[in-house]
Amino acid sequence: MGLIGRLLSALFGDGRNVVVETAEVFRENAEAGAARAVAAQSQAMQQFGAEFAGARRGGFDRIMDAVNRVPRPALALGTLGLFLAAMIDPLWFAERMQGIALVPEPLWWLLGVIVSFYFGARHQTKSQDFQRELATTIARVPEVMANIGTLREMRADTPGVAGTGVDADLGVAAMRADANPALDAWKNARLR
Secondary structure (H helix, E strand, O other): OOHHHHHHHHHHOOOOOHHHHHHHHHOOOHHHHHHHHHHHHHHHHHHHHHHHOOOOOOHHHHHHHHHHOOHHHHHHHHHHHHHHHHHHOHHHHHHHHHHHHOOOHHHHHHHHHHHHHHHHHHHHHHHHHHHHHHHHHHHOHHHHHHHHHHHHHOOOOOOOOOOOOOOHHHHHHHHOOOOOHHHHHHHHHHHO
16 A cells, blocks of 8 residues: 555544534534524424414413513503693692602602613614614615716706717717608698
8 A cells, every 4th residue: 555545544434524623623513503493492492482382371471471461552542642631621630740740769760760671672773773774774865865866867857968979970860850741741831
């Protein structure tokens, strides 16, 4: 067996590949990484599905779902209700606002913290989506401006829009009158 044969059997013999094994020390095998990711996602989906499968949900679960849906509509409708109350019965509204004026400041801070935590995550998600869409829109501004410039050049009232440029034959053809049998018949009828 020759030197090259011994070298190749040392590198790739016994079902091993020393080059691949050495490279995998520094960089993950993409195929194996994808297989692990699929397995992890599959297990997570099975676990998530198991939470909602099986036994029917009890009354407590349904009540908690209903309670979780209440705060946003309650705050919105309550605020609109306060505006209506102020317009319908200003004295009643003023009495209630005097009561609110007696609420101590630390309680206002506590309410602010609760509302901030409750709505903060949703606001952050919507804010990030808005910023992403805004960045995409701003990135398209040069393209839109170029399109607007091109469209403005095509307007009929723009000077030189029908210019023939350096094409002399086109310039002569543009100046030559076309044959118009209807116009010729009209002219002949006027001359008689």
